[in-house]
Amino acid sequence: MESPHSCWQCSSLVVANESAMGVAGSFPENAPVATLWVTGLGCPLCAHNIDQQLKELPGVRAVRVDLGNGKVTAALADSNPPTKDQLARAIVASGFTLTNIQMPESMSTVLCGLCSCESCQCAKSDSRCQPACSCRV
Amino acid sequence: MCQIRFPLPACLLLSGLGAAVNSSHSYGQAPINQDAATQPSPGHATLIEQFRFYSLDLDAGRRDARGQTRDAILLSRLDYGLTKDLSLSLRTPVVFRRRSYDLGDRVERDQGVGDVTALVKWRFYQDDAGPVNTTRISLLGGSEIRTGDAPFTNDAYNPLIGLALTRVSGRHGLNANVQWTFTTAGVPSEGQISPGMSTADVFRYNGAYLYRLAPVEYSADTAGAWYAMLEANGVYETNGDNELLLSPGLMYEATRWALELSLQVPVWRDLDNRPETEYVLVAGLRFSW
Numbered sequence: 018m019e020s021p022h023s024c025w026q027c028s029s030l031v032v033a034n035e036s037a038m039g040v041a042g043s044f045p046e047n048a049p050v051a052t053l054w055v056t057g058l059g060c061p062l063c064a065h066n067i068d069q070q071l072k073e074l075p076g077v078r079a080v081r082v083d084l085g086n087g088k089v090t091a092a093l094a095d096s097n098p099p100t101k102d103q104l105a106r107a108i109v110a111s112g113f114t115l116t117n118i119q120m121p122e123s124m125s126t127v128l129c130g131l132c133s134c135e136s137c138q139c140a141k142s143d144s145r146c147q148p149a150c151s152c153r154v
Numbered sequence: 155m156c157q158i159r160f161p162l163p164a165c166l167l168l169s170g171l172g173a174a175v176n177s178s179h180s181y182g183q184a185p186i187n188q189d190a191a192t193q194p195s196p197g198h199a200t201l202i203e204q205f206r207f208y209s210l211d212l213d214a215g216r217r218d219a220r221g222q223t224r225d226a227i228l229l230s231r232l233d234y235g236l237t238k239d240l241s242l243s244l245r246t247p248v249v250f251r252r253r254s255y256d257l258g259d260r261v262e263r264d265q266g267v268g269d270v271t272a273l274v275k276w277r278f279y280q281d282d283a284g285p286v287n288t289t290r291i292s293l294l295g296g297s298e299i300r301t302g303d304a305p306f307t308n309d310a311y312n313p314l315i316g317l318a319l320t321r322v323s324g325r326h327g328l329n330a331n332v333q334w335t336f337t338t339a340g341v342p343s344e345g346q347i348s349p350g351m352s353t354a355d356v357f358r359y360n361g362a363y364l365y366r367l368a369p370v371e372y373s374a375d376t377a378g379a380w381y382a383m384l385e386a387n388g389v390y391e392t393n394g395d396n397e398l399l400l401s402p403g404l405m406y407e408a409t410r411w412a413l414e415l416s417l418q419v420p421v422w423r424d425l426d427n428r429p430e431t432e433y434v435l436v437a438g439l440r441f442s443w
Contacts (some may be wrong), residue, residue, distance in 0.1 A: 024266070057282025059192070059322045060183035061379055061409045065442050066195035073197075084372035110238050111195045114282035152369030 044079045048092035049121035051104055055087045056114045066111040074099040074107055093121065183322055186403045186416040186436055187387045188360035191290035191320040193241035193275055194233055194442065204229040204414075204438035210347065212429035213256075221255035223347055223429055227268075229438075239280075243273040243296075249306045251347075251403040266303040268348075272296045275318070286372065289321045294333060297348070306340075308351050310339030327364030327381070332357070346428050354393035354427075361386045364405075378408040387418065397423040397431060412440040 029046065058064045058089045071080045071091050076098040082088040099107075101120050108115040184190035186204075194200045208225040228248045235241045247268035254261045273296035281289045294316035301307050316333030335356040350356045367380040385401035403416035417436035 056284055057280070057288035058286050059288050060407055061230060061285075061376060062407045062440070062442055063183060065409045066198070069198050069443075070195050081374060083374035084286060084376050087188055087373070088374075110194070112238050112277075112280075114280075 044081050044090075045092045048078055049095065049098065051091045051093055051098075051101075051121055052117060052119040053089040053091065053104060053108060054117040055089050055108055056116055058082070058084050058087060058113060060084075063112075067108065067113060070107040070111040071104070074103055077104075087116075160397040183366075183381065184320065184408065185329050185360070185362035185364065185383055185385050186405065186438065187385050187399075187401050187418065188329065188358075188362060189275075189294060189316065189318045190329050190331070190334070191275075191277055191291075191292035191318045193239075193277065193292070194235035196235045196237050198235050198392075198443065200233045200440060200442045201326060202229075202231040202233075202438060203438045204231075204436060208436040209256045209432040209434070210429035211432055212347075214426060218255065220255050220257070221253060223254075224252045225347070233275075239277040241275045243271075243275060244271070245271040247306070251306075253347075264305070266306040267301045268306040269298040269300055269308070269312075269350075271298050271314075273314075283323075287323050290319070292318045294318060298335065304375070305347070305351070308337065308339060310337065312337050312339075312350070318372050325366040326369070327366075327383075329362040329364070330361070331360040334358075349389045349391055349395070349428060352391065352393060352427060354391040355393070357390040357392075359388040361389070378406060381405045381407065383416075385416070385418075386421075391427070393427055395425045395427050397425060399431060399434070401434075401436075403436075410442050414438045414440070 055067065058067075061084065064084055067089055068080045068081055071089070072076050076094045076096070077091050078094055079092040081092075083089070089108070093099065101118055105115050105118055156258055169423065184192050206225075206227040206229055208227065209225040210225070212223065213220050217314045227250070229245070230248075231243060231245045231354040233241055233243045249264075249266055251264045252261065270317070273294055275292045275294050277290055279289070279291040279385070283289070294314070296314055297312065298310070298312040300309050300311060312335050314333060314335040319328075319330045321328040327329055335350060335358075337350060337353055337355050339353070346352045361384055362385040363382040364381050368380055369376055369379065372379075381404070383401075383403040384406065385399060385403060387401055388396070388398040390396040398421050399418040400421045401416050401418040404415060405412060414437070416434075416436040418436065419429070420431050423430060
């Protein structure tokens, strides 16, 4: 995925945002969240495989696993978050079955809000901004 | 002998590589005394450190060989995920032995490193039927690698194959594991202490039932789980020796580590060569990173 940082304004805002929220560890409540539905989790130690694989992806800040319903929540970075495909591959690599994945709808809005898309410069560098900003690129 | 060929620190270091041949354990709602069809994810590892205390009694065979054996074994096992369905496992036992003989009140002490087992596990079947529910089957293949540290080695490279099945359904877990070791060398059966130390092939047959004691229902706040388990662990050798142990156990499993306790007691045996098991105490820790 291309970085949306070709716009200097966007870049500085995102960096500031990340340092304010800190690194992965506690679950950042305001971060964009991807929700993955997984089966075959088995047990707490088994489910740790998911945690390990997802956290290796650039742009994944924290992971929360609910063994009760198979819901895996990944807090994503505002800048350069992983793609749906990358998240899906990480689940498969961790040895479980992915049944559904829901990417954060707010992602494009957040990016475009940060990037001041009037100029369409950010939209050019990140296709997720295109529908949200109605930019013609 | 370990103290001659390997100094004690080297023994302990070696023990960090794997666990014992006759006590293959796993991780992640896996039984304590057998292999399961679970494995670490690619690029990650699980270390299992286990202390096993064996009380054995030999009252058959040559009179001057009869007596009691106490083995304290530090077993280490390192599993490493190669792909999502393939993992490598190294297992090493460090043995501290005390042997007392019926004749002459004689006592011998010894320590050493038993044969290392290198094992590849290939999971060829997986059916994930629900958030927790799963059925997995793995093929095991590998070899015992001689350390030459008598009497804890049979001084050979012995190939082995096996199969492991793991099924988790809600609070219940079922495991089955069989493993055949083709012994390519060895000493005569008389006087052997552990299975696999003679010229006979070894067939291990195991089953386990696990029950999650707590929590009753998993949730997003679940940080760990308690399990009670009952295992049946059998060892048959082609020299005719056969012994079945029943092994109740308790395990606490967190997200990155687990603590396990087990007691093995014999329920059935037909032994002419190796000593009878009186009991085995097992305590272990599993770490995942």
